[in-house]
Amino acid sequence: MLTLAVALALCMPLGAQEQTVSTVTECLAKGQITLLSEHLAPEAEVTVQEKCFSGKDRSCRALEKFLTENAPARFDVIHQGAKESSVFVIGNLHTGSQSIFRVYFLVKDNRIQQMRIEKND
Secondary structure, eight states, X not given: OHHHHHHHHHHHHHHXXXXXXXXXXXXXXXXXXXXXXXXXXXXXXXXXXXXXXXXXXXXXXXXXXXXXXXXXXXXXXXXXXXXXXXXXXXXXXXXXXXXXXXXXXXEETTEEEEEEEEEOO
């Protein structure tokens, strides 16, 4: 019985992380910068096409500019995994202009710690 309780306790943080991942992927697909910014960690690091931004405010502005210039059509998760208390996602962001961007993000403590967006050639 103790083993089951320990296993459930260990799974609970990842369950919350999974909900954050689900919300973030939906925000990316719909271009919802306001909701997306709520999930950025204060020390988030965001890279948009080789330009790096540190901190929640700068990262949020960079994501807003990117999503305004590249209106999302959909987001497809390609790979997702977990390691210790973190969850990472790799996916493709398809835009209305038929461009595709590779997106990687890392969630820890229910906050986006890192996000990288690159043109998918």
